[in-house]
Amino acid sequence: MDRRAWLKLAGSSLAAGLSGCGGGVAETRAPTVNRRLVASYGGAGFGIWQDGRLLDGEQLGNRLGSLSLTKAVAGLAVTRAVAEGWLSPDAPLGGELSEWRGDPAKSRITVRMLVNQSAGLAPSPTALYHGVVPDKGRVALQLPLLDSPGTRFRYGPVCWEVLAELMHRKLKAQGSTLESFVSRLTGRIGASSPEWRSDGKGRFYLSTGAEFSVRDLGRVGRVIGKLAAGENEAGLDAAVFHDLSSPRAANPMFGAGIWWNRNARKSGAFAVEPEKVLDGVHAPSFWNRACLDPQVSPLWLALVGSGGKRIYVLPGENLVIARLGRSYSWSDRAFLASLNA
Secondary structure, three states, rough: HEEEEEEEEOOOOOOOOOOOOOOOOOOOOOOOOOOOHOOOOOOOOOOEEEEEEEEEEEOOOOEEEEOOOOHHOOOOOHHHHHHHOOOOOOOOOHHOOOHHHHOOOOHHOHHHHHEEEEOOOOOOHHHHHOOOOOEEHHHHHHHOOOOOOOOOOOOOHHHHHHHHHHHHHEEEEEEEEEHHHHHHHHHHHHOOOOOOOOOOOEEEEOOOEEEEEEHHHHHHHHHHHHHHOOEEOEEHHHHHHHHHHOOOOOOEEEEEOOOHHHHEEEEOOOOOOOHHHOOOOOOOOOOOOOOOOOOOOOOOOOEOOOOOOOEEEEEEHHHEEEEOOOOOOOOHHHHHOOOOO
């Protein structure tokens, strides 16, 4: 069963669109957002900020499970851990995970491959999401390898749950927990998740699980925008973030849990809707020209969560657009093309 089929089975709904409502904002250099579009397709709230100032929005306090937007928060947690010196991006994990020590292929997997989803492991959403999994870390470590590490992008939860298990073990050795580490991080950002999906041992999922409000998503986007622009923010090191999110051959469009538009100016660049292509397996040649929209700035980046949950960031303009939604009909390209239309 693929990721989308599992999510639908679990109860993700294709809700009817909400109509937009009035309420203008002051003139800014920010793109004009089509309020009717952003509120349609199961819209459940949105916000637009520039330079940290709210320009427009509605239902800012609305809170939903953020699903795969959680992956980008996990990427920020790795950024913090690498800067603190207790996690290495490129050290083979056979030296850290005893279960992989005797496996000549799995032992070559690195943290960088995990955050870029190119470790080669079987995505396996059913194994990791069905019901309450007693110990998701143990399950993730046992899942099979499908590709040589670092060669092919496969989207799914397994890389993030291996990462969660690795961080759990290293933090336990320091007398801490992954849950407290992540909670401190979100606190620095100014976001909070009263509910966070966990396994039977109470361990946070890093592939999904955070429950953020629209306002929280705006704060996450602001921090990512600052880091992408080369500025340290919320105790996070921009240079480490840049290194972790830099393009890799398996899929230069994806890094550190974030979808980047950086291929937009390449010859032959073409738009993809991340939610519609994730369940397939594509060669690196596909991803080397894929982008969100070749007609807009290559600086745009997006955090993508199932059902139209999004954070769009234009770092050079300090612009953040956050949206909660409940429909797979949402289109990133249509939205980006509508700006200032």
